[in-house]
Amino acid sequence: MTAARSGRTVGRRIALGFTLPLALGGLWHLASRRGPGGAYAFVPLRDVAGGFLEVARSGELRYDALSTLREAFTGLLVGSVAGVAFGAVLGLSRTADRLLGPLYHGLRQVPLMGLVPLIGLWFGNGAGAKLLVVSLAAFYPVALATADGLRQVERAHLELARALVLGRRDTFRQILLPSAAPFIVTGVLQALAFTWIASVGSELLFSATSGLGGFMALAQAAGRMDLVIVAIASIAVLGSLMNVAVTRLGRRAQRWRHAS
Amino acid sequence: MRQAKVPSSSLPPPAASASRAGEQAGALHIQGVSKSYDLGGRVLPVLESIDLFIPAGQFISIVGQSGCGKSTLLRLLEGLDTGYVGRITLDGAPIVAPGLDRGIVFQDHRLLPWMTLEKNVELALRMRPLPAARKADLVEEYLALVGLQGFEHAYPHQLSGGMAQRAAIARALVNEPKVLLLDEPFGALDALTRIRLQQELQRIWMRSRSTMIMVTHDVAEAVFLSDLVVVMDGKPGRIGRQVRVPYPHSRERGSALLQEIEREILGLLLDQPATPDPSMPSLGAPSVTGGGRLAAVKA
């Protein structure tokens, strides 16, 4: 492929990438013109834009977005700390792994949102309950990553520790932890996506009134499809941005790992 | 005479209306074929002005160093790659795409792992409008030909490399193609299996007498099996010498006559004149003269 040809290809790709959305957008526009039901189901794009400006200007959108973000990150923090602790126990002690492992895996089988009624029953509907759900979303993957990371420490390094007669503490600090660290970091970064989704989901299921999920639920109750679409777009955009950031950071972590 | 050099255009090309006597014609005519690859601006020539005529029913080997384009040439003969300058015809008809009149055996057997041997061989017949019973018979016949009767229901991962390659040969032959192409078919196998399969291949060829064209690194293998060994050289690939092996089949591996020719070819490949081994007893053939003559020609 000559340089000239690949240049044409990039431009072509971008152009092609827009054809489908534009075509669908056109169809949507036509559908929203059709009869009374049309504008209800296929909200005119103009209205969506109007709705967006409405909530953007009033600061409502920003407030709700920040609220969900805050929940997601707090949950990530809490869940990761708990996850690292639990994962360390599982990864370091085979007995603990045998005893607690099945319980952990069993609990993991229940879809997180399926635990919401139970958590609601025990802890009510408040911020605490939501935090618990979001933290769980981070807990599972981080615990797994920590346990796996600790278990995969190279035999060669472990034997070195034994040869140097390092105590348990030193072995942990000097060898196990640095070796497992990239896995843990990757696990935490990936957990962010889960906590983001869990935040939105728990807002929906707990009938919250704040956060992007709450905003969306209110808009749905009021029959405002345009705002619902604005909410969906915001969730998607913020989610993608975080994904991109995570991937970049993740690559840095990997480079680190290969350098060691 | 034993080591008569065959210049590339000494044999008359077939008449324009090549007669397709019976099913087993299979004469290949390669004229002025050149091919190059375009790698982001750089042009990499792979084959240059290949002229070769392969009469029907012969076993030809193509040997040469790595990268001389011999596998590429085989792929052109199969029709897997196009985009070349020149003309390739099979019995007068140009080759533009793969067809069932040619069979090919790859170095990696490429048996489909999710099918039994039986199904794998049958796959070759899928596009043929034959009744199912006939297809079953053909599959059975060719599996037996390569010595795999009883393994019809085995999966490829259950077989050794040699057995898998034999199955690949059966698959390539089941359509009774005019030409069988083999691309380093035994390269991935261990030495003993290789020898055994070479003997199998000789036996199969003697039975079917279809044109067979084999690309190989192994000069001994080439000399053992072929009527003609084409030596390719250079990057890009060009036809160098063509060495006849005028001994009747079946042949003995390691016979002194074959070893002479081997030495000659190796000499061509290593770009040194072939020197006869003075310790070899004369077997009624002017070995010394042959070597000397070759050395003189080479220079």
Add this chain to the structure above:
Amino acid sequence: MANARQTWLLERGALAVGPLALLVAWTWATRRPTRPGGQVLASPEQIFGTVRELLANGQLLHHLSKSPVRLALGFGFGAGAGLVFGLLMGLSRTAEEVCGPLFHAIRQVPSIAFIPMLILVFGIEETFKIVVVAKASFFPVALAATDGVKSIPRGFLEVGRVYGLRGPALVRCILLPAMLPALVTGIRIALGRSWTVLVAAEIIASESGLGQMMEMGRQTMRQDVVLLGVFLTGTFGFLLDRSMRLLERRLAAWRTA
């Protein structure tokens, strides 16, 4: 080899210790006199009682029959469409360039976030649940199909060309079998996500189903019902996941060595 067998039994036994210990602790904890403020945790016997009760009044079967059916329908549509779409995107560069950006854009939206919008469009009947399950199934399967097709070794595709296989024959004999291991992984992921989103949808707006059963239990302060629901939901999800993993392992032999 008595020793090997003993070890095997011991391993299996050790695995059961944890859950058993939990069960014992649970039973013991719930035997203690009720704390002021009501029960925190329902006891195992109570759960059994609940099962009997719900079986008797037909509710359990009602809920149990609704959720899996919705899953099957939504998954059928979503995965089927995903397979076709993924094949198309994998085989045709142009299709990928045209559909890719929109595909990935919608994929980024968590399925659960579509629920309010779907409720506005379809109401709270069966349709919106099936559609949301279809969305959750579509993307992992499509992705798996695209990746699966693209990673088919060129050698196999050439075998197809050599023997003149085209169209349906090519798909049946070469493309689908070669993609199958990747597809099964995609299906496993799709089932997991679909089950999650279905339970969530049933909690939000439904008249039946395991999700709704749990939500009702929460609203009527019936711990036992909620716990039963949790258990059933988890078990069903586990069975789905397990069976797919078994299938994946079986197919591993098909993967090119």
